[in-house]
Each structure stands twice: as structure tokens, then as C-alpha cells.
Amino acid sequence: MSEEVIHEHPMTNSHVLVQEFDYLEPGSLEEAILLLSKYGDRAQVMAGGTNMLVWMKMEQKSPEYVINIGKLPGLEGVAFRDGRLDIGALTKIRAVRNAPEIQTDYTALADACAAFGSTQIQLVGTIGGNLCNGSPASDTVPPLVAFDAQLALAGPDGERMVSVEEFLVRPGKVALQKGELLTSVQLQRPQPGTGSAFVKVSRVAADLAKVSVAAVLVREGDLIADCRLAFGSVGSTVLRAREAEAMLIGKTSSSELALEAGRAASEEITPIDDVRSTAWYRREVVKAITHDVLQVAWERAGEQRGRGTEETRKQGDKETRRQGEIRNTRYATRGTEHEIQLTVNGVQRRLKVKPNELLLNVLRERLELTGSKYGCGIGECGACTVQLDGQPALSCLVLAIAADGSEVLTVEGLQGSDGELDPLQEAFIEHNAFQCGYCTPGMLMMTKNLLSENPSPTEDEIRDHLKGNRCRCTGYTSIVRAVMSCADPQAAEK
Ligand SMILES: Cc1cc2nc3c(=O)[nH]c(=O)nc-3n(C[C@H](O)[C@H](O)[C@H](O)COP(=O)(O)OP(=O)(O)OC[C@H]3O[C@@H](n4cnc5c(N)ncnc54)[C@H](O)[C@@H]3O)c2cc1C
Ligand code: FES
Ligand code: FES
Numbered sequence: 095m096s097e098e099v100i101h102e103h104p105m106t107n108s109h110v111l112v113q114e115f116d117y118l119e120p121g122s123l124e125e126a127i128l129l130l131s132k133y134g135d136r137a138q139v140m141a142g143g144t145n146m147l148v149w150m151k152m153e154q155k156s157p158e159y160v161i162n163i164g165k166l167p168g169l170e171g172v173a174f175r176d177g178r179l180d181i182g183a184l185t186k187i188r189a190v191r192n193a194p195e196i197q198t199d200y201t202a203l204a205d206a207c208a209a210f211g212s213t214q215i216q217l218v219g220t221i222g223g224n225l226c227n228g229s230p231a232s233d234t235v236p237p238l239v240a241f242d243a244q245l246a247l248a249g250p251d252g253e254r255m256v257s258v259e260e261f262l263v264r265p266g267k268v269a270l271q272k273g274e275l276l277t278s279v280q281l282q283r284p285q286p287g288t289g290s291a292f293v294k295v296s297r298v299a300a301d302l303a304k305v306s307v308a309a310v311l312v313r314e315g316d317l318i319a320d321c322r323l324a325f326g327s328v329g330s331t332v333l334r335a336r337e338a339e340a341m342l343i344g345k346t347s348s349s350e351l352a353l354e355a356g357r358a359a360s361e362e363i364t365p366i367d368d369v370r371s372t373a374w375y376r377r378e379v380v381k382a383i384t385h386d387v388l389q390v391a392w393e394r395a396g397e398q399r400g401r402g403t404e405e406t407r408k409q410g411d412k413e414t415r416r417q418g419e420i421r422n423t424r425y426a427t428r429g430t431e432h433e434i435q436l437t438v439n440g441v442q443r444r445l446k447v448k449p450n451e452l453l454l455n456v457l458r459e460r461l462e463l464t465g466s467k468y469g470c471g472i473g474e475c476g477a478c479t480v481q482l483d484g485q486p487a488l489s490c491l492v493l494a495i496a497a498d499g500s501e502v503l504t505v506e507g508l509q510g511s512d513g514e515l516d517p518l519q520e521a522f523i524e525h526n527a528f529q530c531g532y533c534t535p536g537m538l539m540m541t542k543n544l545l546s547e548n549p550s551p552t553e554d555e556i557r558d559h560l561k562g563n564r565c566r567c568t569g570y571t572s573i574v575r576a577v578m579s580c581a582d583p584q585a586a587e588k
Pocket of ligand 2: 467468469470471472473474475476477478479488489490491
């Protein structure tokens with residue numbers, strides 16, 4: 095197993111990505127494995143980059159080679175295959191959340207994806223990255239442990255399967271060997287009478303868990319025939335509470351039994367005091383959320399749920415693995431400029447960028463499109479949100495070189511060619527939905543996207559969509575009001 099080296103440095107400046115690296119974009123899984131084997135610990139894989147680019151900006155990781163696997167074919171999608179649900183490692187959290195198979199048969203996993211800190215992170219972060227970062231606070235991991243997920247790892251010696259529990263070693267450390275990549279997450283089809291749920295407690299909606307729990311149980315009449323409980327953020331990895339599980343299995347479900355299981359679980363976990371919570375609070379909260387998660391899973395187990403259809407996810411590159419040559423990798427050397435093409439607000443732009451240049455800086459400093467704002471630089475405020483190929487993206491966490499060939503829409507592009515403001519911009523003015531205006535471009539880009547997907551959102555849906563966008567002065571009431579004024583009442587009636 096390769097050991098992860100974390101370099102401790104104070105963050106210098108989150109506006110820019112100071113360190114230099116060679117950028118590699120392999121065209122196939124086979125080439126990605128060859129590159130990883132070749133460069134070993136000097137390389138880091140990047141999928142969505144929501145962890146990687148933050149670690150690099152904070153100078154906690156300093157890879158010499160960044161291998162962007164985000165565009166590899168065949169590793170994205172959710173489908174039943176050979177009687178199991180197969181989730182490609184590059185599947186975005188938002189796509190997992192919205193997959194009908196997951197909503198019906200693996201509801202705890204859909205809950206966990208919905209609980210993710212921000213819409214922008216859900217749209218870019220992958221399930222593979224959430225597992226491979228090795229964090230005990232990763233939201234998808236408790237449900238994956240509770241469902242006993244199996245992980246497919248591809249490496250120089252072929253493919254091997256490990257259970258998710260074997261995969262988690264300790265904080266920041268997973269059981270990937272040299273040259274290995276996670277390619278898919280596989281879940282057994284749940285037996286009839288299965289229900290599941292996930293509960294997360296965090297400081298604010300847009301935050302990592304203080305504590306989280308997933309329950310998967312099988313209901314037979316009034317009896318709990320089987321049960322698995324997995325807890326996040328209360329130990330060095332996600333933990334099962336086996337004594338609490340044993341206490342539940344074979345018993346008649348009741349609120350008292352669920353409370354008893356919560357008390358047992360609070361003794362089994364091994365929490366610590368840290369910046370997000372205290373060990374004492376975590377133990378207390380586990381008693382309550384274990385009760386709640388069991389009650390919801392029990393109710394869901396009683397509902398008639400649909401079953402996903404059998405389908406094969408294309409794995410076009412699987413057969414071509416290990417042919418031994420690197421032919422289809424884009425290679426951009428550190429410190430030198432490489433040509434990219436972007437269509438920004440409908441205009442084609444050719445630019446030369448270094449591998450460590452960020453899209454936000456290119457937009458603001460090269461193209462003088464200063465509408466997108468620099469706030470935190472680490473994905474937490476949403477001020478830099480643009481649309482990339484039609485989806486919101488945090489431009490402070492996008493390498494410009496990785497966006498080559500994309501269409502970018504910034505707040506400047508919302509105006510019509512005659513200079514007329516977009517109706518949403520007019521609504522923000524009419525409802526006084528800004529004071530200093532710093533967050534406004536990000537708010538507009540997010541709500542424009544929401545209204546295109548959901549023309550008549552509820553207040554809760556607007557607030558959920560905007561949970562990754564921070565406003566420091568206006569408050570959210572007038573922003574929500576402005577968005578609601580643009581909702582289509584006819585769509586709501588349908
Ligand atoms: C503002 C913000 C809010 C966040 N909120 C949450 C939250 O609420 N809940 C939560 O759980 N997480 C949260 N995260 C963390 C992060 O977004 C998720 O863990 C996300 O799923 C990571 O996926 P990614 O594709 O971006 O990973 P990357 O950053 O690309 O990679 C993460 C790690 O996994 C490795 N890796 C990625 N894919 C593979 C693969 N297929 N094979 C081998 N190694 C791989 C990379 O080398 C790296 O070490 C948040 C992050 C930010 C910046
Ligand atoms: S500047 Fe990008 S999220 Fe804050
Ligand atoms: S209007 Fe000032 S930060 Fe939102």
C-alpha cells in the first residue's frame with residue numbers, strides 16, 4: 095500500500111495556485127494506470143478536483159504530476175449490471191442523488207448525496223473522490239458501508255474487488271496500491287422489505303458532518319430481520335455499531351428499541367474533540383439520530399418501492415487496458431504555456447495558459463470579465479460561480495487547462511446583445527436582493543440554472559440550491575423573494 099505524504103504548510107494565498115506541476119490528461123484507463131505506475135507518489139489523481147485543488151492551494155499536497163482522470167470514458171453512470179448496481183467512480187454526487195435506482199432502492203445513499211454541502215460541489219465532486227479522500231466525514235461512505243458496497247480497483251495487475259470496509263484504513267489513507275484507480279462501486283440488489291435512511295448533523299447546512307449515520311434494515315412483518323448501522327465522523331474511519339445491530343435483529347420494531355440501540359451505539363463509537371464538535375456532544379447526538387434514522391428506515395421498508403432496470407454501463411476502455419503505450423495523453427509541462435480554446439459568453443477565445451492557472455483568474459485578469467468574484471478561493475462561498483457547459487461550476491476550483499473546449503457563461507453573458515438585463519437581474523433590483531453586490535453574480539448564475547431545471551421552485555428548493563452561496567450583508571429573504579418572482583406559475587400547476 096502506498097503511504098500518502100501530507101506536507102504541512104500554512105496557506106499562502108488561495109487566490110492563485112502557487113505550485114507548479116505537469117498536467118496529464120490520459121485518454122484511457124489503461125494510460126491512466128501506466129502514468130500512475132510510472133510516477134508513483136510524485137503524481138496525484140484528480141477527478142472533480144474539489145478536494146485536490148483545495149489541498150494544493152492550502153499547500154497540503156504538492157504533486158509534481160496531476161493526472162486528470164475526470165474525462166476518462168466509461169467510468170460515469172449508474173445502472174444495474176449482472177444483478178448488481180454499478181456506480182462508475184466518476185459519477186457526480188448530483189447524478190447519484192438523482193438516479194431513480196438510488197432513490198428507490200438505496201435511499202440512504204440518495205439522502206447522503208442531498209446532504210452534501212453545496213449544489214456546486216454536488217455537480218462536480220465524484221463518488222470515487224468522496225471514497226478515495228479517506229475522510230471519516232465523507233457523506234456517501236456511511237450508506238456505502240451499511241449497504242456493504244464492493245469496490246472495483248484497476249491497476250497494473252488487473253482488477254480486484256475489495257469491500258468498502260477493507261478499503262478504509264485511517265484518516266486520509268485508503269487501500270489503493272501503486273498504480274491503482276477506483277473504477278466502480280457495486281451494490282447488491284436489496285432483498286424485499288429493505289428500507290434505508292441517512293441523517294447528518296453539521297454546524298450549518300453547507301458543512302462537513304459533525305456526526306452522520308446510515309441505517310439499512312430488512313422488515314419482516316413487525317420484526318427487524320436484519321440491520322446494518324454505519325456512523326461517520328465519530329472515529330478514524332466510518333464505523334459499524336455491531337452491538338447495536340445485534341440488539342435490533344430479530345426484535346419487534348419500536349421507538350424504545352431504537353432508543354436502546356442509540357445508547358448502545360454511543361458506547362461503540364470512538365469520537366474525538368475537534369474544530370467541528372466535541373466527543374461528548376457526538377456521543378449524545380448519536381443516541382438521538384440512531385433512533386431517528388431507524389424510524390425512517392423502518393417506515394421506508396414498509397413502502398412498496400420500485401426496482402431499477404437491468405442495463406449495461408459502457409466500459410469501452412476496459413478491453414484496451416494494459417497494452418503498454420502512452421499515446422492518447424495530453425501532456426502539459428509545468429511553467430510553460432499551452433493553447434486552450436474557450437467559448438465565453440458566446441465568443442470564441444484562444445488563450446495560452448500554464449497548467450496551474452485557474453479559470454477564475456483567466457476570466458478576471460486575462461479576459462477582464464470581473465463579474466465573477468474572488469471570495470474564499472476554496473469552494474466555500476460561491477462568489478466565483480460561472481456556468482461551464484451549462485452547469486454551475488466554481489471557477490476558483492477549475493484548472494483553465496482542464497476547461498479547454500468548454501462553453502463558459504459568466505454574469506456578463508446574462509445581458510442581451512442590446513444591453514438589456516435578464517429578467518432575473520431585474521428581479522434582484524426590484525426586490526433589493528443585494529447590498530454590496532459581491533455575492534450577486536454567483537447568486538444569479540446559480541438561480542438561473544435552478545430556474546432552467548425547475549421553472550417553479552419552492553422556497554425550500556431555492557434555499558437548498560443556494561446553500562453553497564454566502565451573502566454577508568443582504569440576507570437571503572429578499573434573494574429568495576426575487577427568485578420566486580421569476581418562477582413560472584403555470585409550471586407549478588402542471
Ligand atoms: C466547499 C466544499 C464543500 C464540501 N462539502 C462536502 C460535503 O458536504 N460532504 C462530503 O462528503 N464532502 C464534501 N466536500 C469534499 C469533496 O467535495 C468530496 O469529497 C468530493 O466527493 C470529492 O470528489 P472529487 O471528484 O472532487 O475528488 P478529487 O478532489 O478529484 O479527489 C479526491 C481524492 O481522491 C483521489 N481520487 C479521486 N478519484 C479517484 C479514483 N477514481 N481512483 C483513485 N483515486 C481517486 C484523488 O487522488 C484525491 O486524493 C466538500 C468540499 C468543498 C471544497
Ligand atoms: S471564491 Fe470560489 S467558492 Fe469562494
Ligand atoms: S450583497 Fe453583499 S455579500 Fe451578498
